[in-house]
Amino acid sequence: MTTQALLQVLASGLLMGLIYALIAVGLSLIFGLMDVVNFAHGEFLMTAMYVVFGMFLFTAIDPVLLVPVAAAALFVVGAAAYLGVVRFAMRAKANQGMVQIFATFGLATLMQGAAQYFLTPDYRSIGNSWLGGKTLNLAGVFLPWPQIFGGLVSIAAFGGLYLLMSRTDFGKALEATREDQGAVALVGIDRNRVFALGWGLGAALVGLAGAVLAIFYYIHPQVGATFGLIAYVTVALGGFGSVFGALAAGVIVGLVEALTAALLPPAMKSIGIYTLYLGIVFIRPSGLFGKL
């Protein structure tokens, strides 16, 4: 492999990795907050892609400008998912973990089915947009603008998340609720409200990722599955509940995937990720940055 080809693979892996991180962080955030694994996470991503696609279709506003709209829409979806489904699942007296898994898994199936029924399973994609199909050529290394934009959105989102968690009352409430759900109720924090906002925030983050992906990826009711699995591996690798673990792990997954595809037969490119994941599980079962 030439140096240029290697640089290309690393650059592509890095950009994809930042997007993986952005997809995974919402999942990690929700888990860290309340120990619930959201199996509908991929479907949140799919919803965001359709929101952007639909808005683009009807208003012709460029997807780049629709990124905050998608995040806002997904905030509502996430909060509604908590208030409408997960809140009730958490009331289960026995086998709470299983009930939560089935509840979010059921939500995922419902969302997929609804998308297929109402939006048809046709593959959609956004044709002409500002960034679509445009590429930055850095001395023979090609960086597609949509992915560069995705990487920037991802970095900005992590920056914003850091400020939110460390500098605001809401961030402190999140952190406190994560530490001890019972105690926060005693000091007057409404646990339900924090959870709903946490779900909203987690979904808004995956909404950002969906909006970015909609620019360059095909849109389809099952598209969540393609990225969902990677999100779970990323979260497990970075450590459940760790926001910055998700960032590091996303980048690692992107790079390892790209390198494996370049060095081994591409059909085996997942092997690199899962080998790494298994290695981490043996050495550090809680993930790279996990506190559990």
Added chain:
Amino acid sequence: MNRRELLLAGASTVAAAAVAYPRNAALAQAPKEVTIGVIYPMSGASAQVGIDARHAFETALDIINNDHALDLVAAKGAGLTALGGAKVRLVFADHQADPQKGRAEAERLITQEKVSAIIGCYQSSVSATVSAVTERYGVPFLCADSSSPSLQKRGMKFFFRPAAQDEMFSAAMFDFFDAQKKKGKKIDTVALFFEDTIFGVDSSNTQRKLANDRGYKIAADIKYKTNSPSLTAEVQQLKSADADVLMPSSYTTDAMLLVKTTAELGYKPKNLVAQASGFSEQVTYDAVGDKLKGAITRASFSLDLAAKRPFIAKVNEMFKARSNRDLNDNTSRQFMGMLLLAEAIDRAGSLEGPKVRDAIAATDIPGTSTIMPWSRVKYGADGQNADASPVLLQYVGNKFVTIFPSDVAIADAIWPMNG
């Protein structure tokens, strides 16, 4: 077994015999209905294929069950005449592109729905398991649109495929390359790019062998993981190889991602000759058609043929009224498969698996009474129709034009597509 169960069993045996006897005694008392099982991906990543297939089969059903004045197999007369005008009923089942789900659905259709035949299944991997079940139960399987050559090489008695398989399709591609070379065009290297299930793997095995036999160098040989989130590293390798012809065997999702990624990495394949599938779906061209100008795909079907056989335009109209799109490589094969199956069941004059099987095996229909460019339909001992002549289509001016073989071509190929 207690006394009550014994009584019940006895009573039902008597009842069954009573029902069965008059039916055997007078075969003229034909069934009112013939049930055919249809197993397709109705949900999951290939759901659109299943939905289009459903429209194709319902168009076929309309033609079979109602009287149509078309010079087409099974069109004349309402229902199946030899079975006293019995209507065909379709039972749809969803396999979600999962071979195991396909197997389970085939069992259910045979044992619960008592289907007389099964048609399917798009993904070759699913057709493989479904045809194993039909073989075991002695029910005919009509493989409408799976193209893996290995499917017919398992010594099956109940497997039939009227359309071409990938050895025939790939041979046509290399015949075309040879013809282009004779005209003085440069084709020395090919790049194989194929997905990692039975369709892609079988297709590439055939193409690899043909390339070696006919003296084309394989510049890249890439098996990729289907439904990948990214194909950058894979396309990077294609770009470095920069073969004279890129030959993808990809389903729709991967086809779209492949084309987008080639553009992103600044790679313009000199030529692209595809093993249909994703490259015969309109959605692919809706999404990335601007980057596919001059792309060539193999096909079993071409709407150009309507100029010679006007009923093709009529059938296309009927299909379009249901699905809002033109017949393509997949839907035409599904449609035709159903008509051929109905014709054979009609000829069998029976719903019993072995009799239907013998009738299908005895099929001999001229290509002109089909909507396909085939010379005729006649199955070999392995169940494959050897006369299903494939065509190559080129995407020019937002539509497909037949460019090969020369006897049905209406234009010369634009070669190279990206000069």
